[in-house]
Amino acid sequence: MPLIEIKGLRKIFGNGMGAVEALRGVDLEVAEGEIFGVVGLSGAGKSTLVRCINLLERPDAGTVSVAGRDMTSLSGRELRLARRSMGMIFQSFNLLSSRTAAGNVSFPLEAAGADRVAVRTRVQELLDLVGLSDKAGSYPSQLSGGQKQRVGIARALANDPRILLCDEATSALDPQTTASILALISDIQRRLGLTVVIITHEMKVITEICDRVAVMEDGSVVEEGPVAEVFTRPRHPVTRGFVETVLKSESGLLESGYAPKGRLLRVRMTGDAVQSPITGDVARLFGVSPVILQAHVDRIKETPFGSLLLDLQGPPDKVEQASAWLAERSGTMLVETLN
Amino acid sequence: MLLTVQQLLMLKKASLETLYMVSVTTAFTVLAGVPLGVLLVVVRPGHILENRWVYRIVGLIVNATRSVPFPIFIVFVIPLTRLIVGTSIGSTAVIVPLTLAAFVLMARLTETCLLEVPHGIIEAAQSMGASSWRIITRVLLPEALPGLLMAVTIAIVTLISYSAMAGMVGGGGLGDLAIRYGYHRYQTDIMWATVLILVLVVQLVQHVGDKLVLRFSRR
Known part of the structure; x- marks a missing residue:
């Protein structure tokens, strides 16, 4: 059984003439323990898709089930508990500016009701895991982009989630930092046996760490499969376009x-x-x-x-x-x- | 310019009255205005406790209250003041209209500060399974603290200025002294003295406010 199962997912923003259909019936399955990538241009609906997994966005139709539970049917309290089993990291990091790195990591632990001593040891452990134990007392404004995302990752992992959702997590970072963050995600995925869903517009991110990939365009998945296969035999024009961003196109040479x-x-x-x-x-x-x-x-x-x-x-x-x-x-x- | 002992005593009494009115009102204003401001934010469309009707009705009441000029407001709420304080004249009685007028200002200022908190931070907290109460107390308010301190500073300065109208209902204070002696009795020196005190007090309030904002700014 897949860990995340998405069926017939639809989401419409706005109403009347200005309504935008962000998701037009998406079906996806993510298996336990894999790194699943979703690639698409901006506006393709990929971000809406990942936000529907932990219900930051409520779908208008279709189901999202995680570990066999239909997320859309949960009560407020059940949803909060279910969200604790899913960590999420963001493009803009979304750290609390009023808290130190350690304070940010302890936030989800406090929300889950952990006692103070347990919080302190766990925060130390998590900062060690992401290689930031020396920055525990620094405020986000004193950290670099890569360090902020490391804090974000430590925070996302605080309550031992089974799933890590990454919404354009490396899009605001330079290439070297992107590589180090991807290496970190890949490393913790292996060590903790996490299931990871990565949303990105960069094909490089997909080829670097993903096992399987779905290509999205205009609210639909247009191509899906193991990365090597999709990458070497792209069928859809959008997929070709993405492959060419990594592999220099021959068309330029002929032109x-x-x-x-x-x-x-x-x-x-x-x-x-x-x-x-x-x-x-x-x-x-x-x-x-x-x-x-x-x-x-x-x-x-x-x-x-x-x-x-x-x-x-x-x-x-x-x-x-x-x-x-x-x-x-x-x-x-x-x-x-x-x- | 030299003041007589009698004049100095009047200044001292008026200063204490202003201090009394402003400090008590500030406490009430913050205690009532901040929660109302939080309410105005969280029931907004798209926010954590979205509720269109509460948002509209509360917004309407706040706007209506803010529309009335303060001197008219003092007279308008006299029945309520009598009900609460037992009388409609004196320094204590003025606290009622002052609080009512200032706490809606504080609510709007709070609303502006809280809306400055990036939505992504609130979503991150939601993604970690935080309850609405926790998001308000541990995310929105701490993140907006520097702005809120600035808002309190603005509210205090506004209250000092509003309290000058307390003389209308025998509330006393520096503004009242300036008008009665400085204007009606042509004692310009008294007016100069009150203006000087007010300028110094406002400077001091603003200075302390700025220092506190700086102390808590982390962005």
Whole structure:
């Protein structure tokens, strides 16, 4: 059974002529222990979606069940208790400016009714976990963006939640800080066995730590699946657009006036295939000359990932054989002829 | 400019009357105005205890109260003053209209301060399962504390100015002294002295207020 199950979720803001349908019937399942990413442009409805999980936003139709309980049917008190099993972090951190880092982390513990001694030891533990024990007495205005988000994470974890919701948690941070926050989320996810839902507009965040991804556009999920698959075989135009933000697009190269002499091939590989000498192999086996126009090696979570743009020059029948051979190799996700 | 002993005694008495009226009224104003301001905020559309009718009705009463000029207000609430204090004249009687006029101002000032608290912080508290009462007492009020201190300072200065009209119903105080002696009896020196005292007191109040705001500002 999935830990989070969303069915037919709809949300409309405003009414009459000015009404905006933020969610148009979203179905999603998030399994226990996975890091699930939701990517989309601003206004796609992804933030509304995550806020419907802990009912910061009440859906107009559809159900959200967490661990088998329908969240929309809970009473005020039950909802408050259920929310304590879900931590949430935000783009703008949302720390209390009148409290120190330690004071912010103790807030959810006080709300849950923990006694003072227990609060003190737990706060220390949590600040240690996020690497901020030396900043316990600092006010948010004295902390950097990354440090503020670490406080946010410690605060979200205070009541031992099963789920961590991240609403654009790294969007206000610079690339280095983003990387360190993502590493921290990934690390605590593994250590605590958390289920994480990440909302972002950055594909980099998805490829860095997510197991599965849903792509949203205009209030609907347009594509969903394991990250490696969605990333290497994007079907929807919006998904392609996101993939191209990480992987430089070949369209720019063609637009700049490059005229291929042979067949223009896009090859994407994962796993061990990334390390195999395919360009040398095709040259030797088929007598064709692969000209490398673009090459990119990265990783999706822990899996190596490679992308090549080749201008395969030679006799047409040999080029044909070579591309068929490439397509059949294990670990090759995609061989696409572009001309 | 030299004042006679008699004049100095009058100044002292008037100062104490003003101090009495303003301090008692300030206490009532804060005790009643801050909760009313909190109410005005939390029942707003989209806030934690959204209630359209309460918001409209309370807003209407506050606006109506604030519409009446203070001298007219003093006369208007005389029946209520008699009911509470037993008389409608004297320093104590003036406390009733002063409080009524100032606590709605305090409520509006409180409302403005609380609306400055970023909505995201309130949502974060909700996401942690905090109750509405906890959000009010542990999030809204502490976060708005510097602004609230500034609002109290404004309320005190306004009360000092309002209390000058207490003379209308025999409430005494510095303003009354200035009008009766300084204006009606042409004793300009008395007027100068009261103005000087008022200026100094307002400066002092503002200075202490600013210091406190600075002390509690963390943004």
